Amino acid sequence: MIQLIERASSFIGRTAVKSNNQNYTYNQLLERSENVAINLLNGKKDLNGARIAFLVPASFQYASIQWGIWRAGGIAVPLCEKHPLPSIEYILEDTKASTVIFSEGFEDLLSPLFNSNEILFIPSTEIGNKKGDLPNIDMERNALILYTSGTTGAPKGVVTTHKNIESQITALTTSWEWNKNDHVLNVLPLHHVHGIINMLSCALWSGACCEFLPKFSQKAVFDLLCKDEVNVFMAVPTIYFKLISYYNTLTGPEQELISMHLNKFRLMVSGSAALPVSVLEQWKEISDHTLLERYGMTEIGMAISNPYNGQRKPGHIGLALPGVEIRLADENNETITEIGLPGEIQIKGANVFKEYWNKPIETRDAFTLDGWFQTGDIAVLDEGSYKILGRNSVDIIKSGGYKISALEIEEVLRTHPKIKDCGVVGIPNIEWGEIIGASLILETNDLDIEELKDWMSEKLPSYKTPKKYIIQDDLPRNVMGKVTKKDIKDLFTNGQ
Ligand code: MLC
Numbered sequence: 420m421i422q423l424i425e426r427a428s429s430f431i432g433r434t435a436v437k438s439n440n441q442n443y444t445y446n447q448l449l450e451r452s453e454n455v456a457i458n459l460l461n462g463k464k465d466l467n468g469a470r471i472a473f474l475v476p477a478s479f480q481y482a483s484i485q486w487g488i489w490r491a492g493g494i495a496v497p498l499c500e501k502h503p504l505p506s507i508e509y510i511l512e513d514t515k516a517s518t519v520i521f522s523e524g525f526e527d528l529l530s531p532l533f534n535s536n537e538i539l540f541i542p543s544t545e546i547g548n549k550k551g552d553l554p555n556i557d558m559e560r561n562a563l564i565l566y567t568s569g570t571t572g573a574p575k576g577v578v579t580t581h582k583n584i585e586s587q588i589t590a591l592t593t594s595w596e597w598n599k600n601d602h603v604l605n606v607l608p609l610h611h612v613h614g615i616i617n618m619l620s621c622a623l624w625s626g627a628c629c630e631f632l633p634k635f636s637q638k639a640v641f642d643l644l645c646k647d648e649v650n651v652f653m654a655v656p657t658i659y660f661k662l663i664s665y666y667n668t669l670t671g672p673e674q675e676l677i678s679m680h681l682n683k684f685r686l687m688v689s690g691s692a693a694l695p696v697s698v699l700e701q702w703k704e705i706s707d708h709t710l711l712e713r714y715g716m717t718e719i720g721m722a723i724s725n726p727y728n729g730q731r732k733p734g735h736i737g738l739a740l741p742g743v744e745i746r747l748a749d750e751n752n753e754t755i756t757e758i759g760l761p762g763e764i765q766i767k768g769a770n771v772f773k774e775y776w777n778k779p780i781e782t783r784d785a786f787t788l789d790g791w792f793q794t795g796d797i798a799v800l801d802e803g804s805y806k807i808l809g810r811n812s813v814d815i816i817k818s819g820g821y822k823i824s825a826l827e828i829e830e831v832l833r834t835h836p837k838i839k840d841c842g843v844v845g846i847p848n849i850e851w852g853e854i855i856g857a858s859l860i861l862e863t864n865d866l867d868i869e870e871l872k873d874w875m876s877e878k879l880p881s882y883k884t885p886k887k888y889i890i891q892d893d894l895p896r897n898v899m900g901k902v903t904k905k906d907i908k909d910l911f912t913n914g915q
């Protein structure tokens with residue numbers, strides 16, 4: 420039994436989702452997800468873990484397809500609306516997806532794949548109103564595959580079970596006191612946990628309403644936040660930065676009006692990347708809210724959070740959420756017992772993912788011998804609250820809340836005929852956290868950077884495309900011949 424879906428019957432007449440200015444009740448969500456499930460089953464009793472990918476905007480459609488896949492016994496594989504075809508193809512091939520459900524607007528993008536013999540492409544408009552018997556789903560079964568970048572080149576599929584998801588949801592609904600009168604505005608993409616678990620699923624678990632804004636814009640967000648319907652808001656630091664910048668361009672009376680509405684909110688959360696203290700302070704000035712900063716990861720959902728009630732420490736991420744076991748470990752994976760010494764955050768608990776899809780070696784390597792998941796994030800316990808100090812890999816970049824592998828970008832750049840070698844780094848940036856910089860070693864001298872950007876945009880989503888470039892004669896290396904990324908970073912940050 421998937422509790423998240425079972426619970427919907429106690430909220431039948433309430434609004435579950437608001438999208439495109441329309442309200443959809445829990446009853447409609449149950450009915451439509453049943454239609455999706457019966458269509459997918461197409462006479463079978465159970466999808467038995469078939470991977471069903473779907474490419475639809477953040478909307479009621481998204482929620483009903485996700486639930487429909489689960490109710491039919493499938494594994495949901497949400498695709499990103501901003502991905503170019505090669506990124507989508509990679510996921511379809513890696514998961515061996517049996518079906519792709521897509522909505523209007525994505526037909527042109529996907530059409531080169533339509534002649535595939537292995538994948539069934541279903542336009543969402545063709546899902547009829549069929550009803551029928553649905554299988555009983557055990558909570559230990561796989562539910563979701565989300566793609567995340569790591570220290571190896573290509574993204575890995577993170578598999579979570581229904582039980583993992585339930586545990587990730589309940590840690591947040593209890594700690595942050597979600598209730599059925601909540602109404603969250605969800606402006607984040609729905610191929611990552613922040614948008615899927617923290618907002619959509621927590622709202623649906625609680626009988627609350629999740630409103631979608633498919634395309635982020637500062638004005639549209641403020642317009643919605645000022646309608647006195649939304650009372651919970653969550654975003655990545657970049658979005659708070661962008662909202663503050665926009666607010667600062669408004670007239671005094673416009674600012675006062677916005678502040679008056681924001682003041683009434685129950686909860687405002689920041690996460691997915693470090694929240695600069697200056698952003699926290701400016702948002703406090705505007706909204707009178709101290710943003711609740713929390714820490715999470717695709718593999719674990721949320722693990723550490725500042726308190727809902729109680730003092731939220733700027734620059735800190737708080738303490739373990741209920742059901743999550745945390746330790747700081749040294750390089751030998753020994754627990755650090757001395758307070759104030761930094762170590763890697765390691766996690767145990769029902770929230771921790773099951774495996775990387777089809778990658779037993781990577782899965783094994785992600786855990787210590789005694790079963791702790793190694794996050795790669797370095798933290799310290801400081802005045803009773805964890806504080807992130809950095810990551811143990813220079814090859815992971817966080818930009819606008821997206822985790823990006825420098826190696827993945829380098830691999831793509833090296834396939835360009837005019838590029839001999841390259842080194843990709845994250846450059847610290849107050850708005851984006853980091854922006855991507857690439858140092859290029861050229862085969863020929865006539866590389867046009869604008870043309871290169873166009874070429875990249877056909878291969879990678881825009882958020883994975885370097886924003887800054889330098890051309891070098893050779894990459895900086897240490898005595899072992901290994902590229903010294905720190906020197907490349909310095910070139911971008913200090914021009915040294
Ligand atoms: C967009 N751009 C980015 C970018 N996103 N550049 C660097 N990093 C990013 N993340 C660039 C585009 O390339 C484009 O550049 C320009 O910004 C405008 O593009 P856009 O698509 O119109 O941008 P916008 O819609 O403003 O997007 C900004 C954003 C988006 C902050 C809304 O990046 C976003 O939704 N981020 C959230 C990602 C997220 O959900 N992460 C959670 C992962 S889960 P140009 O040159 O073409 O003009 C996780 C676990 C946890 O981390 O703890 O939550």
Ligand code: AMP
Pocket residue numbers: 567568611689690691692693694712713714715716717718736794796807810817820821822
């Ligand atoms: P992802 O793999 O996209 O889920 O990103 C997870 C990573 O985001 C973590 O490993 C951290 O590096 C980072 N992260 C999430 N929340 C925070 C936070 N509050 N502060 C700093 N980094 C964070």
